[in-house]
Amino acid sequence: MKRSATERHWPHAKRLSRRVARVFAVLFAAMSVLLPVAAGAADDAAPLLAYGARVAGDDARTRIVIEFDRNPEFSIHYVANPVRVIIDLPETSFGLKPESLEPRGLFDAIRYGGMGAGASRLVLSAKGPTEVTHAEVKPEEDGKGFRLIIDAEKIDRARFDTLLGDQKWTGTVRVAKTDRPAPAPAKAPGAFVVAVDAGHGGIDTGAIGSVTKTEEKHVTLDFARDLVATLNREPGIDAFLTRDGDEFLSLPQRVQIARQRSANLFISVHADTLRQKDIRGATVYTISDKASDHLAADLAARENLSDEIAGIPLESEPAEVADILIDLTRRETQAFSVNLARSVVTSFEGQIKLINNPHRHAGFRVLQAPDVPSILLELGFLSNKEDEKQLLDPAWRKKVSELLAVAVRRYRQTAVANGG
Template sequence: MVPGPVVHAAEPVPLLAFGARVAGDDARTRVVVQFDRKPDFSIHYVANPVRVVVDLPETAFGLKAESLEPRGLFEAIRYGGMGAGSSRLVLSAKGPVAVTNAEVIEEEGGKSYRLVIDAEKVDQPRFDALLGDQQWTGSVVAAKTDRPTIAPAEKGGAFVIAIDAGHGGIDTGAIGGATKTEEKHVTLAFAQELVATLSRESGIEAFLTRDKDVFLSLPQRVQIARNKGANLFISIHADTLRQKDIRGATVYTISDKASDHLAADLAQRENLSDEIAGVPLQSEPAEVADILIDLTRRETQAFSVNMARTVVSSFEGQINLINNPHRHAGFRVLQAPDVPSILLELGFMSNKDDEKLLLDPEWRKKVSGLLAVAIKRYRDQAVANGG
């Protein structure tokens, strides 16, 4: 008997959100999103600041930016992927709110469906009661991050590097001033190029924390690196500034005190990633709460600073650097107590010259090569010093 062809299960087709509108005032606001198929959804509340979180199956958002322009009770509205076949709509409120009605309405005999969400202003005690009554921690769409047992690396084994493409999914990051390109796409394109470059190097094993447009929380990024026994963690970013004339790369390390206002402001913005995605604010695990306390963490920080200086040295005279290119601040994504970590700001999407370079594949290849040189130099020093 001749076996028949192997049939593989088709990937689920994402929902399509193709239209939306927001209407209302500071007392009541309605949000409507149109889908091509009936969406399952769930609604939750998050405090500090107040957000209404709408979890959806995986959804392609074919929406015009102005269709979900915030108004009424809401000061910001964001949407995007959350990984694991799910997506999310986050409504950031100006104050305590309650959803009074949420329903899906069939249109045109099932040709499309409307998700209608009505919210009203409430007092703080009522909002607190809503928070207390819900059984939700935001973990329903989080990737599994339990740390497996890691076998000790054999002497002479691969030097493992985690390359973290900043932002992703619902968290778009900065928006380019000229092209409106989202930072999450810039960071992923560079991270992929860097991993490809490093993979050609003997004795180096590089991997991506995310390999597609999905959201990862800041603690998840740290834990992924630790789970895989990373010897080094590099987070890639391309921010924007109000001062559009500022350009060039910057390398950041963690510190409990920022080196300057620019570093402090950048860290504050980057640390809002989880808030943007509607992840509840939780206290940090004890093991990462006070990163600069004991000797082990101080040693890790020393290795991080050494890596930052090595990168700056490799870049000097080759690509544009900001003034004082090694800076430091309290970046949550750099807080692994046992993995030397840096955040590399490739340039600024707010500067037209930087933005042009960030979108240039040849420039990405050049910078990846320079970074690989720095990483190999750092690896040799770290191995010689027992790092």
């Protein structure tokens, strides 16, 4: 009796299937070893999660406890004028209830957030000279997390000055995984380059919306992205963002990025809050050694606190721009800034709501580039519910971006005609 083809080849098929089975067994064994390693690597690459916190103590001693999903590496530093305790961490997602780190005891403000380049930070603003006397990480009793415990005590000024003198720290984030990449070159030689700076970011949230509780740093970035896209549709204009994510940049860094890209203009975008909730409308600010009014002076003072909020020592500011408010030899740049501000106001008039006297001036540190005409655009106020609604409206943002593009185009034509 003849066997079928299947029957004739069956011994060979069985031997082949056994070989295939052995190959799969080896592959499965390898995967069982490699997958946990890969998962562990992914876990290491993922941000830490801070999921709980508490603060206890009085004006003599205060303890802060923060719970993490993994063991957090940390370092502690001090900053003076005002006194701040800085706790640097790897990149961390802060899933904390706001009330869990409500300041008390030695501290009158506690802020936390990203610092860019894979790093995060807590800034503990102290009421007076303070020292961390004990800091450690302990595993949770259930083995499912870790606690960072910080004990701080009140000390005298002499002891605090000694702490400052002994530390070898310049304000940089030592736990950062990578350095911030150098800004890319301009798209085309001879292009008119515009730096668009989204105010705040990372640990510095900026103002908070009165109705939606939206953070200013998100409002400014959304608008800045729209503005850059609109400007880049203009022939001969190359617009770029100083930050394109929720990262912290110091005020000097923002200035340096604009100068490194040889920017012809610098536009810093903000949406602040005021105690007077009925005040609304856009404002355009230029730099000056004397504020035009109390509102401008107060706003500049708050905006200039951005680095302090993040725990950046003021002495880390580059010397070449530190004296902009004294060195009035940069009057030509200031004159171009004023021209830009006037162009923006003209473009906005009759189209969007403006504050009374919409062009104002004060000592904004972010406008300090000595060779780049710069303005700070206050889009509106998150403290006013009508302004807040507009700031969150994509159609309104598009309209304002287009009006700004008209102002930049007009300014560029005048500047080029005057050799600027």
